[in-house]
Amino acid sequence: MNRVVVTGLGAVSPVGQSVKDYWSALVAGRSGLQPPQIERGETLTTKLVGQIRDFDAAAHFDSKQIGLLDRVSQFAVVAAREALAQSGLTLTDELSENVAAIIGSGSGGQGTMDDGFHRLYAEGATRLHPLSIPRMMMSAAASQVSLHCNLKGPSYAVASACASATHAIGQAFHLVRSGTVTAALCGGTESSISFGAMKGWEAMRIMAPDACRPFSRDRKGMVIAEGAAVLVLENLDHARKRGADILAEVIGFGMSADAKDLTAPDPNGMARAITMAMKDASLAPGDVDYVNAHGTGTVANDESETQALHKSFGDAARKLAISSTKSVVGHSLGAAGALELVAVVMAMRDAVVPPTINYLGPDPACDLDYVPNEARSMPVNAALSNSFAFGGLNAVLAARSFKG
Amino acid sequence: MIADKANPGHGEVRMTDSLTELGIDSLEVVELTFLLEEKFDVEIPFNANSDIEAKTVADLVSAVEGLVAAKAARA
Structure with missing residues (x-):
């Protein structure tokens, strides 16, 4: 069995759109939870969400690309690019066929779904945008990471609700450990702060009105957020040979x-x-x-x-x-x-x-x-x-x- | 509605029965709340993370009666 190390990290979060900003906010305990700003969301009662309000898709993608990418895929690709850049991997033709892209998501392209169904049911539209399906499919983010980073090894989505990313990383860990692939970009992405999805969360009556205070007395529930993170897992021998900066080992x-x-x-x-x-x-x-x-x-x-x-x-x-x-x-x-x-x-x-x-x-x-x-x-x-x-x-x- | 959520074979639901005895768990209390809100067109404020105040069938019935009365008074 091969040892598996981490050689790259990428993050898009409500407290920062890079690992550096995300991590410094975590250490400082600087909350990114705010009242929601949701299109058509006037009747929502949710007090707090972790939205990435200042995410600028145009800073990362050209107008042609943006049309193909739901926000959930945009987050994943931005995180994947950061992780891949940090890893320093040079994707030759041969290596690219030996790098996996395994990305978890709880609900895929919710924004595309919500907007499309609103057009149909509420506005009486008779047709949907032709890219609705490839934007909203659960595996869209995995495909987009593979496309944008030129990864030609195994690629698929993993869905297990709130454990999706951890299952995805676990799958990637197994693929690298067994020698099936040399490296894997893996992680998870979510962007489901839409009117429809939030109504669903409100109906469960488990959301905190005041703050997210895990393990504390007087805690009142969870706060829904969005974001993505991607890690580069790599065969230790391969990482050593190319002199990579090894960040940690998955064991x-x-x-x-x-x-x-x-x-x-x-x-x-x-x-x-x-x-x-x-x-x-x-x-x-x-x-x-x-x-x-x-x-x-x-x-x-x-x-x-x-x-x-x-x-x-x-x-x-x-x-x-x-x-x-x-x-x-x-x-x-x-x-x-x-x-x-x-x-x-x-x-x-x-x-x-x-x-x-x-x-x-x-x-x-x-x-x-x-x-x-x-x-x-x-x-x-x-x-x-x-x-x-x-x-x-x-x-x-x-x-x-x-x-x- | 309450009887539908009770454990099968429980028999007749009485006002003094506790929801726990009827086998109604916290998710089913949330579901019942939704069904009662829909049926009586009221809003029952509660967070499943706080203690559920309705312990018995009577608590639930009186809570809904109170909300319906308050709605009638506003109308």
Whole structure:
């Protein structure tokens, strides 16, 4: 089996459209959550979202390209370009056939769908734009990353709601580890802050009216966000040979399904995914320094995730630094796991763990160390990134700092 | 409507039954709220992350009655 390292990172988020800006906002605990600005959204009651208000598509794509790209694909391509540039990979004909593009998304081209269906149902239009289907299809972002970056290896989308990006990165990890490909661009993207989708979220009655405060007492729910992140995973030998700057190593992946409830989380299913990732990575509970939690800010998730960490770590759970970066950027659903793995890699690089902001004080059901409100300087040698989706689909990645 | 969400075989739904005893979980409370809002054209404000105040069938019925009365008073 091949060792798999990270050689590039890219991010588009509500707090910055580059890894540098995203990461500095996470460490500073500078929230990107604001009241929504949504077309036709007058009847929405949502108080907060993580929108990327100043995303300028024209700065990244020419007018011909923009017509082909839903916003969800634009985010993915911008993040992929940043990651590929950082990796320094030169895509010769031969190499390009050995690089995968695996991109997760929870709901694909929602904006295209919402706008198109509004035209049909509300405005009485009789036809849709001819590119509606290729813009909105779930795999559009994966295709666009492949097209824009000239990647000719395996390419597909992975959908598992809020765990999509983590499953996508896990798939890419397996492809590089097994030697199927030399490298992979992988991650997730989401842009579903549309009138129709937000009405759906409002109906579930789980959105916070005040702030996203994961694991805190008086937390009132999650905040929907958009964004994308892409990582370059590469065969270690290949990265070494070309003298690449190795940012971290991906060492394990675990996944499970609860087979229990469509929306309620199950600590047992979560714990199985965590334990599987640690076993895959040959990590003992005491080896892990940091967990980037799923931490959505709902009462149910944060309590269940805490129980799952107790189950899988035993006494070592109390020594973990755990934080939810969703407190800063919100929950970008199918992109979340990738943005969070980027945070894990940066935490290793800079030896600083980003905080869980908006933390008011402990909830008896959440009794671990959530790095409240202030970033913490500490070495991070090994870490996990948790993603737990509606439908009981769990995915956990394990990474460690690269020491040769 | 409440009986439809109760566990099959529960039998007759009484005002004093608690929603939990009827096997109505939190997602079903959210669904019931939606159905009641649609049926009576009212808005029932609640966030599933806060404690659900309606513990029994009677709580739910009186909440809806109150909202319907308030709507009638406004009309």
